[in-house]
Amino acid sequence: MIQPTFPALLHTPLGLAADATPDKPAFRFDGASLTYSELADTSSRMARTLVEAGVRRGDRVALFLDRSFQATIALFGILRAGAAYVPIDPGASQQRVREILDLSGARCLVTTEAKRAALPGGFPASMSAVIGLSKPLEAEVDVISWEEALSSPDLGARAQVLSETDLAYIMFTSGSTGTPKGIMHTHASGMSYACMAANLYGLRADDRFSNACGLHFDMSTLDYFCSTLVGASTTIIPDPWLKLPASLAELIEAERLTVWYSVPLALLQLVEFGDLGSRDLSALRIVLYGGEVFVPKHLETLRRLLPDALIGNVYGPAETNQCTWFNVPEGWNADRGPVPIGAACPNADLLVIGEDDADVAPGETGELAVRAPTMMQGYWRQPELNRTAFLERAGAGGETQRYYRTGDIVIERPDGNLDFLGRRDRMVKSRGFRVELDEVERAIAGLPMVSEAAAFTVALREGVTVIRGAAILNPDETIGARDLAAAVARLLPHFARPDRIELLPEFPRTGSGKIDRRALAEQLSGEAQVSGVVGNA
Template identity: 35%
Template sequence: MSLHRLLIDAAARFPDNLALAGPAGEMTYRELDLRADALAHVLSGEGVRPGDRVVIWEGKTPLAVVAMQAVLRLGAAYVPAGESAPAARVAALIRDCRPRVVCADGDRLTALEAIRASGDGDGDGDGDGDGGTGIGGIGGTVDLDGHRELPAGPRPVPVDRQVADGDLAYVLYTSGSTGVPKGVSVSHGGARAFVDWAAAELDARPGDRFANHAPFTFDLSVLDLYAAFSAGAAVCPVPAELAYAPARMVEFLHRERISVWYSVPSALTLMMRDGGLLERPAPDALRAVLFAGEPFPIAGVRDLAAWTGARLLNLYGPTETNVCTFHEVVPDDLARDRSVPIGRASCGDVVRVMRPDGRVAGVGEEGELVVEGPTVMLGYWGHEPQTGPYRTGDIVRVLPGGSLDYLGRRDQMVKVRGYRVELGEVEAVLGSHPQVAGVAVVVSGEGADARLRAFVLPAPGAAPGVLTLKRHSAERLPPYMIADEIRLVSELPRTRNGKIDRAALSSGTTPYGQL
C-alpha cells in the first residue's frame, strides 16, 4: 500500500492525462513520472536512503509535487515547509526532524545559510549519518532552481523502493499548544487508508479535476493530490496569491472546470460573501464540495445547497488522524439550528465518545471523541510512538442513529461566572442565524470578570443588529451562554492553514473593522 505507487500506476495507465493543471503550469502523468525519477536519482546521490527525511521548501508548484514523489520513491519521507514560512521557522523544523536533504530554491537556501552562519542553526557538525552537518543538522541541499525544466538525455532508470505499511511517508508540522511546532508522522498505510476511502466515496474518475486549495503543509491537500492520482485525474493547485482572493477563486473554479472542491469553510464563505459565487450558476462539472477543518455555519451550507446540486460532504478529523468521520448533507440538516453533523466513522477507523467518568456516551450524551484505526498517526516526530486510541480533545454529542455532532474543543470549555460554557456551542447558535456568514467566540477576563466576546462576520448584504443576534441566542441558549459583547467585523483573522485565528482575536492584536 505504498503512497507513491498511485502515481506510478496512473502514469502506466494514463500517460497522456494531465496530472497537474492550472495557473502554475501543466504536466502529464508521463512527465510527472519521468521528472520524479530524475529528481529521485539526484536525491539518492545526496545520500537519501529509506527512512530519511527530506524537507521541501517550495511554493504550490508542479516542482513541489515532483519533489514529494521523488522522495517517496526512495523510501524516504517528505516534510513540506510552508511557502511563506519565515526562514527561522523552517530552521526550527529542520532542527527537529534532522533531514538528510533540504530542497529549496537558491534564495531560500541562502536565507537558511544566513541563519546557520549567525549561529542560530544549532548544527552540531557531528556527521553521525543522521544529518548533523550543515544548517541545523542538514546533510545536504538541492537547489530546485536547477530542476524546473524537463531533464535532458535518456529516460532515467525508474525508482520504486519497496516500503511497508508502517513506514513513514510524510511529516506535517502543526502548531503546538506549547508554541513549539509538532511534527505529525504519517505512514504509507495510514495515508492510503484515507486516500483509498476518499477515492471510493467520491467515485474518483480520470476526467475529474480536483481543486487543491490547501497548502501542502495542511492535511487537506493529501486528498486533493492522491485521490486524483488514484484515478488518473488532474490536480489544479490554487496559487497562494489566489487562496483568499474570493473573486479570483470563483473565477478559478469556473475556468479550471473543477469537479471536486475541498477547502476549509472560511474559504467557501469568502467566495459566497465577497466573490460572487452565488451570483453565477454552479459549474456543470462540479459534482462534490467537501469542507473540513472548522464548523461551517448552517446559513452558508443552506446557501451552497440552494446554489448547486453537487454532493456536500463534511469531513472531520485532526491532522493526527486526517479524516476519521464524515457526513453527507441531507435536506433535514438544513432545518437544523446548528452546524451539520460530523457523521460516522470512515476509512476503517473506529470512534468512541468517552464521558468524563470513563463510560462510553449514549444517545444525547457528550464526551471526548477517541479514534483508533489505520489513519491514526505514527506519533509526533521525536516523541514516543502513538499507541492505542488517540484522544482528539474534541467534544461531540451522540445523535440518534449513532451520528455525531461536533461541539468544540476540550480546551474551549471555559468557566464564565461559575458556569461551564462550550464556545463551539455558542458559535453554532450564532452561526445558525441567516444573516451570519461566520463567527468566533472568545473569553476575556477571568473569574467574576470573565466575559464572552463574539466576532460576527455578516452574510453578503446583511447587517444583523446586536439585539437581534442576542434575541436569537436567547431563544436557543441559557442566559449564561449568551455573548456579553457582539461585534460585527469585516473579516475574521486566519492562521496560515485558513482556520480562524482565535489567539489573535483573544489578544486583540488584529484590527476589527466595524461594518
C-alpha cells in the same frame, strides 16, 4: 481504479498511471499541464538527486515551496527516494523554517530562489544539501539547482527497497503553544485513506480534483494521493485565487473541476462574493469540506446553488485522516441547525468515552476516540505525548487496540449520526458554570445579520476571565455591537453570554484558513485591558 499492487506505496500509482495514460495531465497549474509521464520522469530524477546527496530510507526531506509543479515533483521525488516529506508552510518565517528543520532532523531541503529571503542563516548538522537554489548560500551547506536536480539520471537501480510501514510524511502543527507536534504517517496510513476516500465517494479517472490547501495541511493528501490512485487530474489553485472569489469561480468553471475539498472559508467566500449565479459549475459533482464548522445559512445557499452535487461534511483530525462524514442531503436548510459530523467512515472504529475512559451510555456526551488504519503512528520524537494521545484497550485475544483521543466532544443522535459539540479544551468555566465556547459561537453565527462569528475568552485582569464574541456582519448590514449583543443574550443562558461582541471586517486566520481564535483573543484582549470596561450583554 488501479489494480492492487504490492507493496502499495503512496507513489506506486504514479508509476502505474504513467504507463497506462502517459500523456494525461496529472496536475494542472496556471493553465499548464504536467503529464503523468513528465511527473514520473522528473520525480525520478529528483529522487536520484536526493539519493546522491545522501538521502536514505527513513530520512526526512523538508519541502519549502509554494504549491506548483516544482512542489509536486519534489513531493513525489522525496517519496521515491525512500524519505518522508516534511512540508513547511510556504509563508513561514526564517525562525519557523529552522525550527522544523531542527525538529525533523532533515537530511535535505527542497526550495526555490523565491524563498531565499525566508531561509535561515544556518542549518542543522543533519543537512547535507539544499536543493532548488541557483546561487550558493552563505551557510556551509551544498546547493543544487533545480536545473541540475532535474538533469540528473533517473533513479534506476538506486531505487530504495521500501515497506508500507515506512514513514511517508510528517506534518507539523502550528505549535501556537509549545513545541510543534509532528504527525507521523506511513505509506500504509496514507494509502489507506486514499483508498477509503476513492471508494467512499466513487472517485474516478475522469475526475478533475482541486488542490486548494498547502501541502503542510492534511487535506492536501486527497488531492495528491487519491487523485493519482484513481488516475485523475488535479488542478493546483494558487493562493491568490483563494483570496479573490470572483477569480476562483472563474477558475473552477474554466477547469471544469469535479471534486472540491477545502476548509469552509473558500466556499463561504465563493457563496458570498463569487457571483456563482452567472457561472456554470455543473461539472462540480463532489464538494467536501472539513476542518471547521460551516455556518449553516451559507451551507444552505451552497446546497441550493449546487443541487446535483454530493456535499459532504468531512471530519477527522490530521492524526486520523478522515474518520466520519455526513452527506448533506438535498434541500437541507439552516433551520435544521448545525450539520452533524456524521457516522463512521468505512474502516474506522469509533468510541465515545467519558472522563473515566469507559464508553458513555448511548446519547450521552463524551470524547471521540478513533481506531483506524488511516491513523498516524504517533507524534515525531514525543514519547511523553504518545503515551497520553492514545487510549489502549485489550481485544478478545489480548491484542492491543489503540484509539487516538481526538479531544473533540460529541454526542450521538438517535439516527446514529454524531454531532460535534466542541473541543475538550474549549470548555470553560464561567461564574461556576461549564460553558461550551463553540455553543456561544453558534448562537452568534445563527443570527440572520451575521456572516461569521467567533467566541473566546479574554483575561480582563489577573484571574478575571470573560467570554467575548466577535462577528463579521453580512454585507450592507448595519446593526450595532450593542444591539447584536442583546440579540445574542436572548439565545443564551446568562452565564454563557459574551460580555460584548466586537464587529470586525474580517478575522485573523491560520495558514489553513481556519479562524485563529487565539490571535483574535490577543488582538481584542489588549483593548480590554486598556479600557477595563465590561459592556452590558
